[in-house]
Amino acid sequence: MALWQCPQCGLEQEARCKPKKCPACDEQVTFEKKQEENGKKSK
Numbered sequence: 001m002a003l004w005q006c007p008q009c010g011l012e013q014e015a016r017c018k019p020k021k022c023p024a025c026d027e028q029v030t031f032e033k034k035q036e037e038n039g040k041k042s043k
């Protein structure tokens with residue numbers, strides 16, 4: 001699972017895939033990946 005954040009309202013959502021729609025904004029936004037499950041930072 002990854003953590004995604006809405007660039008518009010800052011809502012954080014956990015999902016395997018990038019959410020297509022923000023439930024708070026109620027519109028399509030481009031979620032940004034915030035964090036990964038393993039937190040590994042290679043390369």
Ligand SMILES: [Zn+2]
Nearest residue numbers: 006009022025
């Ligand atoms: Zn939002």
